[in-house]
Amino acid sequence: QSVLTQPPSVSGAPGQRVTISCTGGSSNIGTVYDVHWYQHLPGTAPKLLIYGNSNRPSGVPDRFSGSKSGASASLAITGLQAEDEADYYCQSYDSSLSAYVFGTGTKVTVL
Amino acid sequence: EVELMESGGGLVQPGGSLRLSCVASGFPFSSYAMTWVRQAPGKGLEWVSGISGSGIGTYYADSAKGRFSISRDNSKKTLYLQMNSLRLEDAAVYYCAKGPRAIVAAEHFDYWGPGTLVVVSS
Numbered sequence: 001q002s003v004l005t006q007p008p009s010v011s012g013a014p015g016q017r018v019t020i021s022c023t024g025g026s027s028n029i030g031t032v033y034d035v036h037w038y039q040h041l042p043g044t045a046p047k048l049l050i051y052g053n054s055n056r057p058s059g060v061p062d063r064f065s066g067s068k069s070g071a072s073a074s075l076a077i078t079g080l081q082a083e084d085e086a087d088y089y090c091q092s093y094d095s096s097l098s099a100y101v102f103g104t105g106t107k108v109t110v111l
Numbered sequence: 112e113v114e115l116m117e118s119g120g121g122l123v124q125p126g127g128s129l130r131l132s133c134v135a136s137g138f139p140f141s142s143y144a145m146t147w148v149r150q151a152p153g154k155g156l157e158w159v160s161g162i163s164g165s166g167i168g169t170y171y172a173d174s175a176k177g178r179f180s181i182s183r184d185n186s187k188k189t190l191y192l193q194m195n196s197l198r199l200e201d202a203a204v205y206y207c208a209k210g211p212r213a214i215v216a217a218e219h220f221d222y223w224g225p226g227t228l229v230v231v232s233s
Contacts, residue, residue, distance in 0.1 A: 002155055036219035038156075045115075045223040046148075046156070046206065057221065089156050093217030099172050100146070100158035100217075 003028060004090055004103035011109040012080045020106045022073040022090035028101055030071030033093040037066055037075045040087045040105075049088075050075060077108070085110050113137040113222045115207050120227030127197050127231075133190040133207030133224055141165070141185035144210035146220060147192050149203035149229075159205070160192065164213035174200075194229070202231040 005023045012018040022035060029035055037050040048057050050066035053073065065076045077084055090103035119131040133145070146161040160181040161170045169181050180193040190207050205227055208220035 033217050034219075038220075040156075043225075045225045046208075047223070048219060048221050051211075051219040051221070091156075091219065097173070098170075100161075102148075102156040102158065105155040 002104045003094055003097070003101045004092060006088075006090060006103040006106045008104070009107045009109065011111055013111045014080055014082065016080050017076060017078045018080060018108060019077075020075045020088055020090075020108070022075070022103045024071050024073075024092060024094075024101075026071065027096040028071075028092045028094040029068065029073055031095065033095070035066065035068050035073035036091045037064075038089045038091065039084075040089060042087070046089070080108075080110055082110050084108055113209065115209065115222060115224035117205060117207050117224045117227035120205065120229045122230045122232060123197055124233050125197060125199060125231055128193070128195045129197065129229060131192040131194065131205055131207075131227060131229075133192075135188045135190065135207075135209070138209070140183075140188040142213050144168075144213060144215045145183060145190045146208050146210060146215075147181065147190075148206045148208055148220070148223075149201075150206070150226075151200070151203040154203075157203075161210070161215040162190070163215050168215055170215055197229075197231050199231050202229055204228050 038046040040046040053068040054066045094101045147159040162181045178196045209222040
């Protein structure tokens, strides 16, 4: 099972702000390892949204932002749009497992 | 434009074998580490295996050790995953993804393919 925990779902009306948490431990997020975030629509290629805790790749709107504090991280989406409906995953590295680890995933619904 | 395209998925019986391929374009393939990630039906993403740009360094999740083998042919810009002794729990969509550097490090995956479906059933 995943070592990074996310809420199963979050929802918001168009234009609102939603946040997704990602909670890990002392062998992954709580140490030197960065957190990264992906957006995934079923049947398509996952898309990198945030890397290195808070950096956006070229082309990703600034409505998406990331942060990390201690053994937790967060993804915020401001100005929620219908096209943001998707699954979102955090990812880091775990030194105890010697493996990349993903969060449990969060489904974002735009009301 | 970076493009990754997986192939080779299909229906296989438990205990059987399958080889997945991922053809890359739009970047100097040998200069970047590559990885395989899977998603079982109704489940989240799970890292399976990674390989350095040179192909010398290979890394596996515990679930893949001893059964799966990752390799690459840089002349063909193709990544492979040889899967043996397949189990019911290996059924998933398998994605290939590109790393940001030549080495396999604790970093992100910046481009992904659309995936190929592996079904394990008798």
